[in-house]
Amino acid sequence: MTTANGYSCLSFLTDYGRADGFVAICHGQMAKRAPTARVIDITHDIGPGDVRRGAAVLAETVPELPPAVHVAVVDPGVGTRRRSIAVAAGGHVLVGPDNGVLMWAADALGGAEACHELTEPGLWRHPVSATFHGRDIYAPVGASVAAGTPLSEVGPELADPVRLPAPRREVSGTAAGGEVRAVDRFGNCQLSVFASDLSRTVPGGTPERVEVRAHGNRWTVPVADTFASVAHRQPLLLTDSAGYLALAQNGGDAAHGFGLRAGDPVDLVPVSEIPANPV
The missing domain is CATH 2.40.30.90 (Bacterial fluorinating enzyme like)
Structure with a gap:
């Protein structure tokens, strides 16, 4: 639920799998910044780089969850010039790469109400790796928002988030x-x-x-x-x-x-x- 100072719940979806420590590392970043927030793991078995599958699973799942910050990392473009965003929709916030993985979920929550680019390095983990933005940007920013950081402080508003083509x-x-x-x-x-x-x-x-x-x-x-x-x-x-x-x-x-x-x-x-x- 939403609290006076943020959210009591985070959700987490990735293509990281469970064979390595990537998921636990991101949980650690969340726990450091939002120690009282519950983390619900949606899945970490999205096929590697399968943005459409991640978008579909996220869109089906988030309407069934309480108001929360949803961190989704299916990011084949990690380390490139692709943007990172946070999207407010229906009392929830979606955090992840700007590659379309978030926007079907925003639609499922009633439509995006605001979108901000993640440009405030003070909210990130440092140094920032070119290959692990889930640890260094998305988990820290998502947890910071859950702990009460307003979206206006994560970076400027963005009017053109990337959308995946609608299915036929x-x-x-x-x-x-x-x-x-x-x-x-x-x-x-x-x-x-x-x-x-x-x-x-x-x-x-x-x-x-x-x-x-x-x-x-x-x-x-x-x-x-x-x-x-x-x-x-x-x-x-x-x-x-x-x-x-x-x-x-x-x-x-x-x-x-x-x-x-x-x-x-x-x-x-x-x-x-x-x-x-x-x-």
Whole structure:
């Protein structure tokens, strides 16, 4: 929650993994500057440099957390001229590199209200490494904000934070088109379309089956509510916990089965709308 002097909670997301001491080192910087703040680790298993995956996970997670400072470090451009920012949105603050990893989360919190570039070296750890800004800039600044430092003191306002391209989302009268927004560790392929998009392609609501079209291939799968609605190892389309449609496989890996990865285009066509003899 927000306190009179800042925030009682920080969250932390990175692509650092757990094999090294990087996460603990950043926790140490946070503890030095905000010793009473609770730190919630969202994940540190984002694929190395996978900014889109980090952005997607952050956006799905932060609306479920209490008001907090969210430090996100997926930063393949560390040490370059890319900027570092703090974004206020919906009573929260997001801190990290200006490469798009923060802005989907800001949107999920109701939209960015202010954005500041991190230029105040008095809030950083020194010396600053060219390869570890999570330790030297983001963890210290995030914790300082949690401890009560106002955003006006982290650096000047910024009007043009970097945004990742919005995922494809197209709905016609007979099909819903999107892309694989993310693939989780179970192999479920979260798409960039919603059940409401699919229902617009069929009079009367959601179809019972769809033809999945990707990479020139076509598969017919049922639309179901749960993984167990189909037999073991069988594919299905369902609505995931974040509200997106997802291609899944009961007890299996849909990404492997369909040959899909994040960013791949996917079209969903209700089976009733497919001609008997498609050209």
